[in-house]
Amino acid sequence: MTGLEQSVDMRLAAPVRWRLLGFIGPAAMVSVGYMDPGNWGTDLEGGARFGYQLLWVLLVSNLIALLLQSLAAKLGIVARLDLAQACRAAYARPVVLLLWLLCEAAIIACDLAEILGSAIALNLLFGIPLAWGAAITAFDVMLIIALQHYGVRKLEAIVAALVLTIGVCMVLELLLVQPVWSAVASGFVPRLDDKSLYIAIGILGATVMPHNLYLHSSLVQTRRIDRSRAGIREALRFNRIDTVVALNIALFINAAILILSAGTFHARGLEITELRQAHELLTPLLGTTLASLVFAIALLAAGQSSTITGTLAGQIVMEGFVRLRMSPLKRRLLTRLLAVGPAVAVLATSGEAGVLQLLVLSQVVLSLQLPFAVVPLIRCTSDKRLMGAFASARWVRALGWSACVLITGLNLWLVSETLSGTASGPALVLMGLLALGYIGLLAWVAWVPLRSTAASSRQEPEGLGDTVC
16 A cells, blocks of 8 residues: 555544544545645635635535545455455456556646645745746655654644645635625526636636545555454445535635635726735735635645645555555655646746646546546445455446446547637647547446456455345
């Protein structure tokens, strides 16, 4: 796994409430990926351009995230495989390599958003030049190395403290903005057009992050549980509670950012194109410097908490897909530098211009990659050879495939809108070929029979007999 294998023993007899507390943590680690600076970019632009109109997209995205993260946790608990390992066992090597490269691209896009957000926050708070701020974030791998020596619970506590910081900051911002709550409620009525599609897909990609599925399926294995059917069922139930609590906190924070933007900028007809612009306008518009200070602190906490989990996800993906063996330090440095390099180059050459658009673009990349994580997840958790009696029930499979179709449909709509607005010529041909390749690979991943070696990658838990929903 990540050097944190089964470091928390949950087999000791204890009251139910204490056992539940022992399972709390993995989803909190995952949830920070749902409130990283990439989310800030899409939420701020969505609120500034369309007001409260896209709040319903956040809600739907959160419901999809709850389903998919629960499936990821189930895969890790029952099969004792993370999603990358399950893909390696289930698919032929060429497909595994393609899935790995796509996942690495998504992690780089996610890291890019975190680095840009942290660099801007450091600049806003301490005046550190943007390029230097991005370079500084490369050294957070040292923090991760140091924290891991103290065990996964300490790491989870650090991340939870950062999440709490972001939550408190957002509550303060809402108190300062004082939005019209009836207008906020209207934002949960579904509506979408070609103008808001791009931002909606960005919100979806920012909210349901593919690398979080790999991370969650690995982190739940840090709990050493009773491998009987009753013990596994209890672990699944407690992890569902952990997931629901953590992701609904993330939903509140994302909604607060969008409401802040809609109530402050859209209400005054201002279109936000930069995080700095949002920071600088908050003080004169809300009449207090506290608004800008809280904004910068929350942004820094979001970036730093996300770097921890993003780097861990990169490690899990490398080891799971291709069994890449490196020292922890080298592995984390490689994962981080793949994103730090482009971020420093962009900031050094073009400064802060277009950073918000780059953040939104990074989330669209995540959304385009998402089906290649979702499809294998649904198929693996539905495979009785792999999951035994804990294979997903028919209604769960139906919900999972519906979510996958929704995500893929929105992606294809985005591609068609892009093609229709592109001049004819080589660019059009290239876009068409990429779209065909995207559809072809996704169809292959969805329909090719899973290899029987997936079943041999797990050890059958005791007492798996009757099918369990």
